[in-house]
Amino acid sequence: MALPQLRRHYNISPRLLFAAGLMALFVAIPLVYIFFRAVTGGAEVWMRLLQTRIWKLLGNTLLLTAAVTGGATLVGVSMSFLTERTDLPGRRIFRWMLAMPLAIPPYIGGIVHLTLLRPRGGAIPQLLAEWFGQPVPTPSPLGFAGATFILALFMFPYVYLLSGAAFRSLNASLEEASRTFGRSNWHTLWEVTLPALRPGITAGALLVALDVLAEYGTVALLRYETFSSAIFVQLSGRYDRSAAAVLSGVLIVIAIIILWGELRLQGQARYTQMDSQWRPAPPHHLKRWKIPAFLLTAFVVFASLLVPVIVLSFWSVNALLDPATLASIMRSGSQEFGDYIWNSLWSSALAAVIAVLLSLPVALLAVRYPNKLTQAISRFCQVGYAIPGVVIALSLVLLVNRYLPFLYATPLIVVMAYVLRHMPQAIRASESALNQLSPSMEEASRTLGRTSLQTIFQVILPLIVPGLLAGAGLVFLTSLKELPATLLLRPAGFDTLAVRVWIWASEGFYIQAAPAALLLVVASAAPLYFLLRREQIFR
Amino acid sequence: MNALELRNVTKRFTSAGIPAVDDVSFTLRSGEILALVGPSGCGKTTTLRLIAGLERPDSGSLHIMGQLAASPGHFTPPEKRGIGMVFQDHALFPHLNVFENVKFGLKGQPAATARETTLGMLKLVGLENFGERYPHQLSGGERQRVALARALAPRPVLVLMDEPFSSLDADLRHEVREQVRGILKAMSTTAVFVTHDQEEALFMGDRLAVFQNGHLEQVGLPEEIFHDSATRFVAEFMGDSDFLPGVVKADGIQTELGLIPQKVNLPVDSPVEIALRADDVSFDQSNPANALVLACFFRGAYYQYRLRLSSGKLIHAFKPHTQSIHPGTSVHAYISAGHSVTVFHNGVAVTRH
Numbered sequence: 001m002a003l004p005q006l007r008r009h010y011n012i013s014p015r016l017l018f019a020a021g022l023m024a025l026f027v028a029i030p031l032v033y034i035f036f037r038a039v040t041g042g043a044e045v046w047m048r049l050l051q052t053r054i055w056k057l058l059g060n061t062l063l064l065t066a067a068v069t070g071g072a073t074l075v076g077v078s079m080s081f082l083t084e085r086t087d088l089p090g091r092r093i094f095r096w097m098l099a100m101p102l103a104i105p106p107y108i109g110g111i112v113h114l115t116l117l118r119p120r121g122g123a124i125p126q127l128l129a130e131w132f133g134q135p136v137p138t139p140s141p142l143g144f145a146g147a148t149f150i151l152a153l154f155m156f157p158y159v160y161l162l163s164g165a166a167f168r169s170l171n172a173s174l175e176e177a178s179r180t181f182g183r184s185n186w187h188t189l190w191e192v193t194l195p196a197l198r199p200g201i202t203a204g205a206l207l208v209a210l211d212v213l214a215e216y217g218t219v220a221l222l223r224y225e226t227f228s229s230a231i232f233v234q235l236s237g238r239y240d241r242s243a244a245a246v247l248s249g250v251l252i253v254i255a256i257i258i259l260w261g262e263l264r265l266q267g268q269a270r271y272t273q274m275d276s277q278w279r280p281a282p283p284h285h286l287k288r289w290k291i292p293a294f295l296l297t298a299f300v301v302f303a304s305l306l307v308p309v310i311v312l313s314f315w316s317v318n319a320l321l322d323p324a325t326l327a328s329i330m331r332s333g334s335q336e337f338g339d340y341i342w343n344s345l346w347s348s349a350l351a352a353v354i355a356v357l358l359s360l361p362v363a364l365l366a367v368r369y370p371n372k373l374t375q376a377i378s379r380f381c382q383v384g385y386a387i388p389g390v391v392i393a394l395s396l397v398l399l400v401n402r403y404l405p406f407l408y409a410t411p412l413i414v415v416m417a418y419v420l421r422h423m424p425q426a427i428r429a430s431e432s433a434l435n436q437l438s439p440s441m442e443e444a445s446r447t448l449g450r451t452s453l454q455t456i457f458q459v460i461l462p463l464i465v466p467g468l469l470a471g472a473g474l475v476f477l478t479s480l481k482e483l484p485a486t487l488l489l490r491p492a493g494f495d496t497l498a499v500r501v502w503i504w505a506s507e508g509f510y511i512q513a514a515p516a517a518l519l520l521v522v523a524s525a526a527p528l529y530f531l532l533r534r535e536q537i538f539r
Numbered sequence: 540m541n542a543l544e545l546r547n548v549t550k551r552f553t554s555a556g557i558p559a560v561d562d563v564s565f566t567l568r569s570g571e572i573l574a575l576v577g578p579s580g581c582g583k584t585t586t587l588r589l590i591a592g593l594e595r596p597d598s599g600s601l602h603i604m605g606q607l608a609a610s611p612g613h614f615t616p617p618e619k620r621g622i623g624m625v626f627q628d629h630a631l632f633p634h635l636n637v638f639e640n641v642k643f644g645l646k647g648q649p650a651a652t653a654r655e656t657t658l659g660m661l662k663l664v665g666l667e668n669f670g671e672r673y674p675h676q677l678s679g680g681e682r683q684r685v686a687l688a689r690a691l692a693p694r695p696v697l698v699l700m701d702e703p704f705s706s707l708d709a710d711l712r713h714e715v716r717e718q719v720r721g722i723l724k725a726m727s728t729t730a731v732f733v734t735h736d737q738e739e740a741l742f743m744g745d746r747l748a749v750f751q752n753g754h755l756e757q758v759g760l761p762e763e764i765f766h767d768s769a770t771r772f773v774a775e776f777m778g779d780s781d782f783l784p785g786v787v788k789a790d791g792i793q794t795e796l797g798l799i800p801q802k803v804n805l806p807v808d809s810p811v812e813i814a815l816r817a818d819d820v821s822f823d824q825s826n827p828a829n830a831l832v833l834a835c836f837f838r839g840a841y842y843q844y845r846l847r848l849s850s851g852k853l854i855h856a857f858k859p860h861t862q863s864i865h866p867g868t869s870v871h872a873y874i875s876a877g878h879s880v881t882v883f884h885n886g887v888a889v890t891r892h
Contacts, residue, residue, distance in 0.1 A: 440630035443593050446617040447624040448644035449693065462634045 019361035024380045030395035038249025045242045061226040065212045071152030072208045076159025082293055084167040086284045094297055099157050101304040103524035105481040106154040107217025108517045111505045112308045117141040147224040153304045159204035166200030172281040199265050206262040213255050214388030216484035227251040231390045248391040255386035263379050315514030344496040348479035351418035352472040355426035363430035382424035389485035392417045409491040418479040425474040433467020473527035540605050542729040543567040548599035559585045561753035570727045574744030582753040583733045587699050591624050592617035604696050623690030625700040629682045631674040637685050638670035644693040660688040680711045698730040737777050749773045771886040780814040781854040795848050801879050803889045812883045819876035820856040828869035846872055
């Protein structure tokens with residue numbers, strides 16, 4: 001046969017199928033339970049919510065999701081085009097700086113921009129008022145427009161990274177062919193290049209949409225009500241679990257529709273993959289657009305990376321120099337600053353390790369025995385993407401209270417929420433690591449006298465460890481930033497960096513919150529750096 | 540004792556589908572190289588994987604060195620079969636260097652012995668200075684030799700090779716396969732070798748096994764396969780034969796190119812086909828013309844001509860390059876084979892008298 005067979009027709013190992021099925025069950029229970037609670041929430045609750053809240057929330061949520069997704073796609077694609085396909089000055093350093101906002105949780109970026117732009121008492125309006133001797137109207141960061149701006153600003157890197165990868169994998173011959181058919185550069189971009197990249201761009205856009213649905217901190221901060229923030233309020237303030245369950249049911253339906261689209265695209269994204277004939281397309285010359293393009297890119301980097309980092313650093317220095325503030329940071333109640341760091345690190349790291357270990361049977365099954373059933377199990381285990389933090393929290397509160405009361409009010413329930421929510425990233429990383437491993441490696445090991453167990457430890461694991469670490473890094477990164485589930489599920493006194501930043505900031509103590517926020521950003525930037533280094537272009 | 544024996548081995552991948560390997564039986568003596576050859580999807584690779592223990596047969600039995608390796612009630616896993624395998628993509632472990640790759644199969648031996656064996660193997664394949672390198676630092680031919688050294692190092696009773704040269708360039712392929720055959724013969728290794736390339740099979744195999752659609756069509760010496768094909772498929776696949784229809788007569792076979800005075804064990808008037816290779820056919824410009832020159836291909840030492848017979852049938856003929864005849868010329872074609880030709884009735888060779 002001319003091509004090496006990548007897929008083998010082994011009989012599926014029943015033990016593996018059992019382990020993967022158990023995993024699917026584990027992720028399914030919270031989802032199914034919330035649906036069950038939503039449907040059996042009672043006609044009276046449904047009627048009340050339908051008459052009052054649901055339509056308003058639905059409108060708000062869909063509007064914000066559409067606006068942020070559109071904005072992030074526009075910014076992400078134009079930034080990846082400028083840095084990958086043109087002679088933009090400084091594109092090498094911009095490539096890094098444009099990816100880095102992933103390390104800044106949107107609510108922290110929101111806090112910084114809010115203090116700068118707030119209509120009353122914001123730094124910039126104050127400065128302008130002093131200069132001109134009277135108040136000058138400035139755009140308010142609150143409400144729909146502000147939330148769209150902040151979320152698009154801190155979520156565009158998803159689209160930027162995925163479309164950038166797609167731009168890079170594009171073969172020069174594609175654009176050359178279009179030019180030989182008489183299309184200009186501009187027409188080629190719109191008629192050939194962007195359509196060819198559509199799977200990559202859309203995949204990034206759908207990830208943004210899922211993240212917007214799940215976002216709590218930013219919308220609460222900027223006082224724009226969505227399903228996530230409404231559920232949070234029902235849960236924490238009014239303690240109305242039936243209403244929360246009904247709202248969650250509606251939210252999950254929207255999220256699952258988006259996730260379904262994203263999963264469908266996953267396979268298609270392949271058609272831009274490189275083959276042996278691949279050669280990179282030459283960069284376009286910007287000519288007179290060079291300076292506007294540079295200024296645009298610089299503005300995006302400034303607003304999404306430099307402003308938050310500089311402001312947080314400035315506040316942190318102020319906080320550390322002021323003995324009273326420093327004392328209140330280092331110790332609040334019985335908690336010390338070191339405790340927040342330690343809590344953040346161990347809960348996120350534990351979630352990362354568990355998620356990767358649990359992803360292995362599912363990934364092994366989906367990669368080695370590809371058929372409809374194993375594919376379905378793998379996709380089912382990725383449903384966590386579509387369950388916002390508040391919904392995971394609600395279902396765990398309900399489930400644990402009823403069936404596992406000993407877990408309630410322990411940090412383990414927080415870890416469990418992280419694992420459930422971020423499992424998809426671990427599964428994708430494990431699947432891609434295993435996909436790069438030819439089955440003939442295992443077969444070679446078997447014919448050289450190793451049992452299947454020895455083969456796993458001596459051949460498979462050493463080869464896929466880098467890929468698994470990447471998956472663990474992603475889970476760690478996103479768990480570190482997780483806010484709503486941590487807020488709702490944490491036992492009293494279990495403060496993480498994210499929680500502490502949120503509490504201080506919502507009480508108005510921005511300077512106090514700054515060192516913790518900065519530390520959170522730095523801790524997220526470290527794994528992000530290593531993840532980006534795995535990509536060729538970031539070496 | 541036979542090094543390998545397959546008895547009625549059948550393998551299906553879907554329970555209802557056609558078998559990938561259908562009732563295959565053959566034996567292999569110690570020190571012999573058997574080439575499994577056939578078009579893609581013919582079952583040759585699956586047969587190799589069944590021997591390796593990477594697939595389980597549905598029925599039939601498989602013995603290696605007289606020991607039962609697989610039967611419906613028994614299955615010896617690959618690591619217990621004492622075989623060595625060279626994979627199509629070589630499957631060198633990228634996290635181990637060349638030395639460690641070759642040593643991988645020597646588990647359980649004292650360190651000094653394993654080291655000595657590994658060095659010996661690397662020397663045998665001419666890579667004694669490459670031990671520290673990693674697979675990605677090697678050329679295609681070097682990887683090939685490391686894969687062979689790794690498979691041979693544990694002194695397997697049987698070496699299996701799955702299209703081992705298909706990833707190499709044409710030039711390198713000829714060089715490497717000669718080296719590999721030399722190494723296998725020097726170590727008196729018993730080997731089963733899979734290829735889709737007839738020429739490679741003829742070169743590598745002491746004997747050949749020709750597969751089609753999961754069936755074993757013929758096993759035999761290269762000369763037997765080539766000159767004495769058991770089926771029309773084997774003649775077509777192995778020899779680029781043309782087939783000329785004929786009818787059995789009392790004194791021979793009547794064809795468009797005249798009567799072939801060759802008696803066959805069939806009733807008179809039975810329809811048959813005879814296999815003609817280009818070196819069995821010649822032509823001249825005498826009368827009566829019975830063919831038209833359609834095309835002429837320069838082949839270096841000779842010309843190959845494509846002729847259309849009056850019936851429309853196409854056949855090929857070799858001619859020395861001393862004369863060239865232009866396409867469009869009418870010629871008189873005839874059979875010039877100095878030997879008896881192979882005759883097929885319903886696709887199966889007819890035994891000669």
